[in-house]
Amino acid sequence: MAKKDGQLSGVKEIARRANVSIGTVDRVLHNRAGVSPKTRDKIKAIIKELDYQPNLLARRLASKKVIHIATLIPTVSKDTSFWSQPLQGIMRAEAEVQKYNIKVDKYFFDQDDKTSFVNQTKKIFRVKPDGVMLSPDFVDEATAFTNKCSKLDIPFVFIDSDIEGQNSLSYIGPHLYDSGYLAANLVSYILRENESVLLLNISQRMYKHHHLLRKEEGFRAYFIDNSLNKKITKVDIKKSDRHSIEKEIAASLTKNKDIRLIFVTNSRVSLVAQCLKKLKKKLILIGYDFIEENIKALVDGDIDFLICQKPGEQAYKAVMSLYQYIVLNATVDRMQFMPIDIITRENYQFYKN
Amino acid sequence: MAKKDGQLSGVKEIARRANVSIGTVDRVLHNRAGVSPKTRDKIKAIIKELDYQPNLLARRLASKKVIHIATLIPTVSKDTSFWSQPLQGIMRAEAEVQKYNIKVDKYFFDQDDKTSFVNQTKKIFRVKPDGVMLSPDFVDEATAFTNKCSKLDIPFVFIDSDIEGQNSLSYIGPHLYDSGYLAANLVSYILRENESVLLLNISQRMYKHHHLLRKEEGFRAYFIDNSLNKKITKVDIKKSDRHSIEKEIAASLTKNKDIRLIFVTNSRVSLVAQCLKKLKKKLILIGYDFIEENIKALVDGDIDFLICQKPGEQAYKAVMSLYQYIVLNATVDRMQFMPIDIITRENYQFYKN
DNA sequence: GTTTATTTCGTGTACGTACACATAATAAAC
DNA sequence: GTTTATTATGTGTACGTACACGAAATAAAC
Numbered sequence: 001m002a003k004k005d006g007q008l009s010g011v012k013e014i015a016r017r018a019n020v021s022i023g024t025v026d027r028v029l030h031n032r033a034g035v036s037p038k039t040r041d042k043i044k045a046i047i048k049e050l051d052y053q054p055n056l057l058a059r060r061l062a063s064k065k066v067i068h069i070a071t072l073i074p075t076v077s078k079d080t081s082f083w084s085q086p087l088q089g090i091m092r093a094e095a096e097v098q099k100y101n102i103k104v105d106k107y108f109f110d111q112d113d114k115t116s117f118v119n120q121t122k123k124i125f126r127v128k129p130d131g132v133m134l135s136p137d138f139v140d141e142a143t144a145f146t147n148k149c150s151k152l153d154i155p156f157v158f159i160d161s162d163i164e165g166q167n168s169l170s171y172i173g174p175h176l177y178d179s180g181y182l183a184a185n186l187v188s189y190i191l192r193e194n195e196s197v198l199l200l201n202i203s204q205r206m207y208k209h210h211h212l213l214r215k216e217e218g219f220r221a222y223f224i225d226n227s228l229n230k231k232i233t234k235v236d237i238k239k240s241d242r243h244s245i246e247k248e249i250a251a252s253l254t255k256n257k258d259i260r261l262i263f264v265t266n267s268r269v270s271l272v273a274q275c276l277k278k279l280k281k282k283l284i285l286i287g288y289d290f291i292e293e294n295i296k297a298l299v300d301g302d303i304d305f306l307i308c309q310k311p312g313e314q315a316y317k318a319v320m321s322l323y324q325y326i327v328l329n330a331t332v333d334r335m336q337f338m339p340i341d342i343i344t345r346e347n348y349q350f351y352k353n
Numbered sequence: 354m355a356k357k358d359g360q361l362s363g364v365k366e367i368a369r370r371a372n373v374s375i376g377t378v379d380r381v382l383h384n385r386a387g388v389s390p391k392t393r394d395k396i397k398a399i400i401k402e403l404d405y406q407p408n409l410l411a412r413r414l415a416s417k418k419v420i421h422i423a424t425l426i427p428t429v430s431k432d433t434s435f436w437s438q439p440l441q442g443i444m445r446a447e448a449e450v451q452k453y454n455i456k457v458d459k460y461f462f463d464q465d466d467k468t469s470f471v472n473q474t475k476k477i478f479r480v481k482p483d484g485v486m487l488s489p490d491f492v493d494e495a496t497a498f499t500n501k502c503s504k505l506d507i508p509f510v511f512i513d514s515d516i517e518g519q520n521s522l523s524y525i526g527p528h529l530y531d532s533g534y535l536a537a538n539l540v541s542y543i544l545r546e547n548e549s550v551l552l553l554n555i556s557q558r559m560y561k562h563h564h565l566l567r568k569e570e571g572f573r574a575y576f577i578d579n580s581l582n583k584k585i586t587k588v589d590i591k592k593s594d595r596h597s598i599e600k601e602i603a604a605s606l607t608k609n610k611d612i613r614l615i616f617v618t619n620s621r622v623s624l625v626a627q628c629l630k631k632l633k634k635k636l637i638l639i640g641y642d643f644i645e646e647n648i649k650a651l652v653d654g655d656i657d658f659l660i661c662q663k664p665g666e667q668a669y670k671a672v673m674s675l676y677q678y679i680v681l682n683a684t685v686d687r688m689q690f691m692p693i694d695i696i697t698r699e700n701y702q703f704y705k706n
Numbered sequence: 707g708t709t710t711a712t713t714t715c716g717t718g719t720a721c722g723t724a725c726a727c728a729t730a731a732t733a734a735a736c
Numbered sequence: 737g738t739t740t741a742t743t744a745t746g747t748g749t750a751c752g753t754a755c756a757c758g759a760a761a762t763a764a765a766c
Contacts, residue, residue: 009452010752021716026754034714055452057410058752061721065754099362099408101721226579320683328681330673363722374746379724387744411722414751418724454751711764720754731744736737 010055018043060100060327067102068129069322072120074137075108080267081291085353089315097323104319105129114138121145131322132156136163155325159314161211169325172318172336174309176211179340180218183263183286183307188228190284195260196231198252202268204240212265233259240268246275253281260284270294273302290343290353298345309338312353363408371396409681413453420455421482422675425473427490428461433620434644435664438706442668450676457672458482467491474498484675485509489516492563508678512667514564522678525671525689527662529564532693533571536616536639536660541581543637548613549584551605555621557593565618586612593621599628606634613637623647626655643696643706651698662691665706
């Protein structure tokens with residue numbers, strides 16, 4: 001009684017009931033031409049009646065068409081090596097899915113050049129991939145792009161930062177607000193009553209400030225939620241050369257003698273570490289991201305804490321989610337927040353990205 | 354250039370290089386007898402060299418062995434209809450995976466009877482399924498069982514409550530502590546300075562208190578974290594008949610005139626609602642779980658808030674995670690917390706479980 | 707009517723693996 | 737040596753679907 005005997009499975013059963021061959025059934029399943037309206041209707045009815053669900057494993061195995069997943073992330077810039085980790089995550093996923101006849105097409109844009117982003121999205125759109133993963137750095141342009149994807153039923157997932165309201169398959173990345181909140185929590189343990197914080201948003205790119213702001217919000221919220229009346233000096237630095245940063249920091253420090261801790265809202269924290277060294281100031285330094293420059297400063301004792309959210313894992317999961325959705329049509333969580341990890345010089349060796 | 358011509362894929366390529374047939378390769382892949390040590394070694398070397406990864410889709414398709422996933426949850430009791438939702442989730446997952454030759458074997462135990470739990474675990478262990486999903490209500494017994502599973506490399510996932518330290522494939526369920534924390538957050542908005550809370554743990558089963566306690570911890574933590582000095586009267590009620598509950602509540606209310614809100618740490622909240630009605634007391638009532646009894650009380654205005662964490666979804670995800678792990682050996686998140694939803698009479702109609 | 711074009715349908719092979727069965731090689735027994 | 741048991745290896749078919757190709761049925765052209 002392992003299998004009910006009369007019950008052929010899938011296509012064959014449909015074919016039997018309709019008195020046609022599986023070839024014909026196949027044609028109506030894929031809306032291909034070459035079948036008379038009459039039999040087409042009959043078969044469609046049977047498909048509906050049986051609530052036929054194709055065997056996706058068999059389908060993928062038999063299909064010779066390769067599935068294309070496009071990924072769009074920034075190039076690894078001189079500014080920060082951050083994006084090398086997501087790239088590795090993409091490649092790890094690629095290695096896993098390529099045996100199922102899936103190709104991962106990697107596109108890159110220049111974080112400083114909006115046009116390059118647009119150009120790449122255009123290029124992607126031209127090849128009409130089966131799924132897209134992207135870091136939506138340029139919000140408006142990304143929105144326009146994903147809108148077009150939606151119209152063609154091309155699923156897309158965001159990584160690293162989210163655009164709400166777009167019906168993305170998933171967002172996989174940090175919970176920006178919470179990570180700021182956590183940073184503040186750390187700070188509250190460290191600082192005494194009379195000491196204050198310097199908060200630095202370092203970014204040449206205005207559009208990035210949206211993300212940094214979410215972190216700042218969370219950071220501030222912690223103090224409000226816990227009725228801690230902590231002074232926060234905030235400085236936006238629009239240039240990322242060392243000289244400019246150094247000048248701004250020096251200015252803030254002389255103006256606010258009570259600053260004993262600096263919170264940098266992104267991966268540029270190692271630059272700040274260098275500046276402090278130059279200025280011969282020893283302050284607590286908290287920043288973001290497990291990248292080479294930062295690790296070095298961490299080991300040297302110039303950075304105290306790094307907050308990190310597994311960027312490699314993000315990209316890996318993004319590609320795998322697309323694969324699972326497209327090939328296995330599994331349900332995918334709309335929001336996949338990464339854990340918020342705290343890295344110090346004591347535990348960095350064990351961190352798996 | 355779509356496919357490199359020389360490169361046969363998988364087993365065939367291995368067979369070619371070893372000058373054997375795919376049958377022989379197949380035998381060493383599955384450690385089956387009937388192949389000489391010499392060729393076995395040769396083939397193993399080639400497998401390693403090629404870093405051969407079997408095509409899991411093809412494997413599942415070709416394999417005639419059915420995969421068994423066992424699920425172990427409480428029967429739907431007279432006490433609460435809670436477990437009917439996870440059961441539906443299981444059945445939904447079953448419908449999805451059965452076409453891949455996977456059987457879901459459903460086992461049930463009596464929440465009031467430890468022996469029944471043990472008996473069912475024994476029964477499951479006897480058939481040696483390929484994966485197990487269970488609600489580990491009886492901690493010690495569940496631990497013993499999952500230890501045995503670990504030894505046989507049978508993956509298992511916990512739902513509804515976790516046992517830490519067991520190397521479960523995943524825990525899928527509520528974040529108990531956080532849900533208590535959230536409840537407290539709600540409470541802090543509602544209560545005035547001079548008003549206090551009654552916290553009720555209603556459970557005949559002592560072993561359940563562990564879980565209730567986690568919620569209570571979170572609940573209390575909120576007030577501490579926010580330096581709110583709120584009076585919390587706590588009562589453990591070990592019987593779940595209406596009369597006992599009513600007596601306890603009445604006692605507490607007369608002793609503490611300032612109680613204006615009751616927080617019930619599990620689904621028994623509708624019983625409390627009935628008691629309050631009987632006592633002709635109108636208090637704010639917060640409790641757990643989207644079950645029929647509670648919804649009714651919610652609609653009638655006798656319960657104000659229900660905290661819910663998609664129990665059906667939990668079970669569904671648990672089975673699907675096992676499937677993905679066993680069949681597709683996908684990586685599965687060790688912790689899959691459900692969102693903490695707040696249900697009121699205004700939004701309950703839209704709640705999807 | 708026959709021939710030809712066109713539409714409609716069936717058949718065969720492939721995907722990569724599993725497994726039952728058949729065959730070949732070797733060892734054991736005489 | 738031959739026969740027989742044993743071990744080692746190869747072959748064929750199946751899983752459920754996709755798709756190319758060919759055959760049959762029908763329609764169009766004369």
